[in-house]
Amino acid sequence: MSDVVEKTLTALPGLFESQTGAAKITNRLRQLIKSITELTSKHEEENLIKRELSAIKEQVSSPNTTMKQMREIMVRAMYCEMLGYDASFTYIHAIKLAQQGGVLEKRVGYLAVSLFLNEGHELLLLLVNTVLKDLQSTNLIEVCMALTVVAQVFPKDMIPAVLPLVEDKLSHPKEIIRRKAVLALYKFYLIAPNQVQHIHAKFCKALSDKDPGVMASSLHIYLQLIRESPDSYKDLTGSFVTILKQVLGGKLPVDFNYHSVPAPWLQIQLLRILSLLGKEDQSTSELMYEVLDESLRRAEMNHNITYAILYECVKAVYTIHPKAELLEKAARCIGNFVLSPKINLKYLGLKALTYVVQHDAKLALQHQMTIIECLDHSDFTIKRETLELLFRITNAQNVTVIVEKMLDFLRSCNDEHTIIHLIGKVAELAEKFAPDNSWFIQTMNDVFSIGGDLLQQDVPNNFLRLLAEGSESKEEDDQLRLYAVESYLTVLKGHTSHLPQCFLQVMSWVLGEYAHLQESVDRREVIRLLTQLLDQRSVSSETRVWILSALTKIPEGQTDLILDLAESLSSSQDTVLRQQAQELRHLSQDSQLREWVLPRGAPWDGIEVDSSLSFLDGFVSEALAAGAAPYKPPHQRQEELCEDRALNLEPYSFSLPVSLSSCSITDRQSPTLLSVSSGLSGNSAELSQKAGSSTLILEGVKRVWGKDGYLPQKEATAPPVDEPSAAVQPASQQEAAERIEPRPEPSTQNQDKQQLASSLFVGLGVGSSVSLLGKSEAPPPRFRKKPRPHESSSSSGTSKRSSDSSSHSSRNTTDSFLYGSFPEEEPATSISTFDHTPKSTTANGLSQNKDTKEDRHANTSQILGGDMVIVRPSTIQDKHPPSVSSDLTALLPADLKDLPHSDVISLTSDPSLSLSSCRLFRDEALLLVIFISNCTETVIKDVAVQLTCEELKTASLRGNVMDCLEARSTSVCHYALLMDDPHTNVSLTGTVSYQTQPGHTNTLPFSGTLSTADFIRPLVVTTEEYGKLWLSLSHDVKQNLKLLTDAGDPLRTTLNALKDALQLHVVDIIGSEGIVACRLLSGAPCLLHCRVNGAALAMWLRSPHPALPDFILYHCQRALAHH
């Protein structure tokens, strides 16, 4: 914009004169601005604004102030706010101005409102009526203003009030109104999607609007909709393609052109939509090849805007189902970007390259020299993006060079975000591709010292876990550990005061555990180095605790030294430290005890943690008996704390005994502390998840490139993946050399670069392309971690066991039925375990205790389940299965036929009668339909069915007593079953009494089992409702479940499997997390939050019902085991 002339302040007076009309009004503003520009210090400015604001305050509260003056005041208030001063007292006047003023005042009023108030601001409610009025105004300008404000800030709860009016505007004759209405609806869709669900048809109308502006606005909505569910909009592909074609063909009015490119924003929007539609969909992609080709061709002009379109186009080409010809063109386009002298284009080229190397790593090879130049670029942003690109092409051969580059960059970087982001990547690469122990440990040392305490906690955690768990070979593990010990001893001998706490912690842990591996070093030396750290003031008390526990672990140290140390620390202010010192003292004096507490070389998997803390039960009940307050889960405490913050309107009670009040105070305080610490301790899995998500950008990207690769001719020459790297290296270096060859006489500097290139891009050549493309199959990580245990060893213990039990159960399914015709096989034990569910042993309030007990109980019962006859929950099964004719369902009454129902299974039979049953799932109850068939040729009389079940409420709906049952006919009786309290399985018993001959009554007993699963119904809620509900629920259970990884997206597959098995409602799936809701009939809801955690699905359930989560969890486990 070279034609924008910079005027200087000397032009001020002239400027004033030239302004007329509106300018008069804003004279005070001018004075204000002018005087501010004349000020020299911030202090003076503050004073001036303070004066100004108090003047404004006076004016706004004066009754004599006219609307017109108010308008001027408002502009000044906006100015003060912009300078960063608080003028919140004018907010209400802004609303008033919009409400009461004429068009002019409204304009200012609305602007002020949109600048002052956030979406959530309570004053916005006062604006609703004004907006309603203006939307109905005959003045176009007023309608426009109202729509503008609605599209910017509007209280979510009030959307229904204006929605019909906004909807009407979609058919307004003026295009500007239609356009704004579309954008307002888009806004509504973003903040409250379900409120605009019914007007999707109208969006469609907007898409076909004759005005290009309206149509373009509607694309915002479509982009969002398609992003959420591309499958529902595939039929629109043709329309979008046609629109894009028309745009490209210059069919739009000229004023939509931007630097003679037709409607670029529209094009980009369309390209984005098309790429979403064509993703993983060959037939849809085929529809757009032509137009994408044209797009690539048309964007030839050398202007930013054409490059912006090209970039979008390239991305689209690489996102949709691949077409060789297009890919080739797109790759050439990237070349134009990367080679451009314009730095902005270069940047975008790198970004595009980063995107496409995920599909085709060889593309990076073509631009290696540019990449290397960019790596040394003076611009931070460019460097950063280059490293991102390198991260994507890292393999076992170039890892050392790339990691070195990343570390170099990090050493000179001081932006926290960048450091955290990149250092995590370095750690990931190191772990994945480390060529040898020394490099790995050295790199991790760098990671810890550079990342320092900014590091995400999972980096040290992962590292330590890797050391601790080791791989298959003990020898290798010990070598690695030994190397770590050596390296840390060297580090500690140096200058240690600058080392970050997290590094010190890692080192002390490793030394504590593995110092004994290093025999050449005296233990005294290790102890000396560690105690030295304790003397440093910069060492945090948390680190001190780490160091102390390391010292505790080093056996037969200098007892006197240790004792001195323990002595000095036992008077420490820090209680944890003091405790640790005590332990240290005791253990160092009693080597037997130490052997027992800290056995050396104990296997890691063997540690079992009693997560339910059952060993504390006695203590808890004693404490409760002594009057302690019952435990409350953290969220409940949080809520109570929030409530406490509100004004207490009730009078204080005077009669409160002192002891009680003090008790409640401690209760208030400790929970917060506790909740923080529990948040901390439960964190590691959380964080690792975080790290996973930050690096898993690949996940959303389609892998167009399967294992077979895309280009067949390359594939033919591709050597096997696990060919030794040495064989690959020369090949790719050669290829690199070939690339460079045409360059005339490279200078020495160039040679350096080429050398760098060959080391950076090694492994990207033909040879390793296969392994690179399938990133997951990429060179086997050097440090193969054992399957990652879940949250803690405790849960892994249980989940392991429960999965054992479930695999056991799956083996047993064939012979594991629980069925009435064979009552002797009915495993009474398994059911009785649930009958014994402790119903809160202590009278009131002991919620936690009860929880844990039930929790534990459920676990044990699952575990037990593995050893005894397995109850198959979801079906009532029978020895003679499908022989029962399915046509029995035809006998269902018409009103029940449409309900979802189970298969008909035979219950029992005798020579005269045969009974079968079918379960029908109604929202509020389970209907059990019993078919009674007369197998004889005679009439059976006085048939009466009796059904009993202790755990369920049963109600006979009809047909349980019949006077007679004709020969060869079938009668139907129904029971409605209600489950108030969940039980895993409930057994039903019943009898049918009948008379074949008068006076001679036969009885036929039958029984069956129903599972909770039969009583679970989907709970349809929106994400927001889910969120609210989640917070309001108190009982929660967490568990890791098996993740089904056999097909596609594991999370989706697993959730679908659960949905099918248990009728759950999948509310939403975002990334690696999904939320699911269900309820027990129409009663208690249960919310499930699932998160992919490594190879497991971490499930967190919440429900108002204390036992429900356990049962649902149980059934989820079963469903997954059976899958």
Add this chain to the structure above:
Amino acid sequence: MRGQESLDFAKGRRVHVTGFLTSAFTAIRHIAHAHGIECNINFKMQFMLLFSRQGKLRLQKWYVPLSDTQKKKISREVIQMVLARKPKMCSFLEWRDMKIVYKRYASLYFCCAVEDQENELITLEIIHRYVELLDKYFGSVCELDIIFNFEKAYYILDEFILGGEAQETSKKNVLKAIEQADMLQEEAEAPRSVLEEIGLT
């Protein structure tokens, strides 16, 4: 939900680092992001700042709900970073988990924050289009025009970008809308000033 979101926005990635979030909150927030702001799906603009070479804010428009303190903190941070850039450097800047796209026109910096995956070039052109609009409206615009008529600059911006998305990309249409509203202003103005002159008010 909104409150939670804006809070996290201000802390940026830091939240992730300290990681106090429980998984459910994360899920809900992620999902909320999917429907709302600063999520990694929605491309819309987060905010636009206009500031002078001296770092004085001339215009600020926020498309995400934030508290005043957060806004202040963010704008201070962004202004500082942008001013520290050298002229030969590219117009993009990584900041927290977002991208800052900026361009300098004479003494004034125009600066937008967009989501990381957004096409930075198109944002740059949005800025340019806005400058063109200002230029056309004020007739060879300069910083002073914007200082003294900042509300006009806001009107133009609101006609061009609504709720963070480009509303109307036709220069003619945007200016037509503004002119219509302005015309009304003058009509309304004229009789009043006459009355004022007679002393009837």
